Amino acid sequence: MTGRIAFARLLANPGTPERNRVCHAVPIPDDLDGVPVELPAYCGAVVVARDCEWSLYPAGMPCMACMISAPAAINDVLQGRPGDGRSSSTRTP
Numbered sequence: 001m002t003g004r005i006a007f008a009r010l011l012a013n014p015g016t017p018e019r020n021r022v023c024h025a026v027p028i029p030d031d032l033d034g035v036p037v038e039l040p041a042y043c044g045a046v047v048v049a050r051d052c053e054w055s056l057y058p059a060g061m062p063c064m065a066c067m068i069s070a071p072a073a074i075n076d077v078l079q080g081r082p083g084d085g086r087s088s089s090t091r092t093p
């Protein structure tokens with residue numbers, strides 16, 4: 001896994017309560033070929049790709065379980081570093 005991450009949030013639909021639209025952090029697999037159907041988030045939730053809006057940055061209310069489970073990866077994104085999810089001590093220049 002490259003450590004790349006993306007952020008997924010349920011699309012706004014009339015039947016979807018706003019409280020369910022948390023923004024999950026999703027690790028992107030190295031061997032991803034094409035558009036995935038489902039991907040597991042750091043918190044363990046499985047997100048269905050077509051049911052979500054995707055972003056390279058968090059949007060909306062964060063999933064706290066993802067924020068706790070993937071703090072290094074998320075901190076890299078929030079601080080403008082490539083979201084490779086590795087700590088600076090393991091990053092190659």
Ligand SMILES: [Zn+2]
Pocket residue numbers: 023024025041042043044045063064065066
């Ligand atoms: Zn989550």
